[in-house]
Amino acid sequence: MTTYVLIPGFWLGGWAWRPVTDALRAQGHDVYPLSLTGMGERAHLAGPEVDLEVHVTDVLNLLRYEDMTDVVLVGHSYAGAVVITAAADRMPERVAKLVFVDTGPLPDGVSQSEFDEPDEQAATAELVKEHGDGWRLPPPPWEQLAAGVDLDGDVVKTLVELSTPQPWATATTPVSLTGAWEKLPRVGVLCGFTEEQARGMAAAPMFRHMAGDQWRFEELPTWHWPMFTRPAELAEILDRAGTR
Template sequence: MLHSLSVAWFTVRCMANFVLVPGAWLGAWAWDDVAGVLRDEGHDVYPVTLSGLAERRGQDAGQLQHVEDIVAVIEENDLREVVLAGHSYAGVPVGQAAGRIGDRLRRVVYVDSNIPTHGKSFVDGWSEEGQAWVRDQLEQSGGYWPPLTAEDYVGQDLSDESVALILERGTPHPGRSITEPAQLTRPIGELPTTYIKCLMDGATPSSSVAEQLTSPSWELVELNTGHWPMFSQPAALAKTLTEVNA
């Protein structure tokens, strides 16, 4: 009887609500393979399409609206034990949303992503040349950040089919979301956090991530794949998500 109760407790404790937020140019569809693995293991999964992207293209899409998008999914579904994961750009709104959902949060997971800094935007840490380049892109594209080209995905552990899918389904990213400053309600270093570094996109985390990793609340996990692990290694990424949640 005691053994049965222990197994039941362990099962309940390990089940989670995974809220998965894709990076620039992508919609909830980018998480399809990862979500399938997690659901097969009994978890509930809520992939998010941020305003202005994919099927929500044309909607108002500042970066703070993206924070609201994430919080709304969690609150409207009354989710608890939330593992909130953000890929690439999405780490910026995810880190802010995590601080707003209180005890609903179990863990934040940054998937090879940027992280938010209060008062700074996604592009504020870029070089002067990089910021000038993105401003020029936004100006030429009517306020949108154009999707990457096939050449940008070379060396990232992606199959030809995955690259073709990303190119086909990716949409221009709303420029205001990458230039609007973050507004943290709680320091991200206080939150239980896993940072997943994809080694084919650089062997070490950025200096801002390295600084946060000194917090006892943060841990680093490495994946030997490229910057888009939901396409290149979905099973490995899903396994990592479940392991950090255990």
């Protein structure tokens, strides 16, 4: 039996992991799908003050108050890029492995927003200003993103109904890392690229943590949100991550 903490990326809450959670629990694992502050059922706590540090503290408090050890921390997108690494960096003694779902760890001092090209950063900042009261990023047009994707219409409807604006300070706060997390083994779930491409990215300073013997990669060709398109296969990958 393995203990998993599942953390979604932008706009989503713990509800996004439901099919994956059910599949892992059916295998006898303990699973904690986490809604970060201001997201999912905790949307009422959103505000301009909610930044990356708040989200990292969400994870740390879960580990502490549930007295978890040997945890597999799973982060999708933003949660993998900065949240799980920062949490593991502060409590490495409680974490057994890190799983990055269609993402990779950003280095110390880099924010999630810096992952985008400058023109895209400017466009997003304008969107936050004009349509997010200056502090939140509205959810994307899910119907457009899902066009051409093998995705049940009810899932798209759920995404539209349950996704919430992302507090923008979570994206602009630089991640603070000491390097303690780097000792931990890692699994990369690759949805939009191959293992060869992932390892090649390590040549760029932004992606230097994609290299090393700590990594094992699993290719899952699908949409950026595999918990909706291929939840059973994603659960199988996570099951292997917990037993290998």
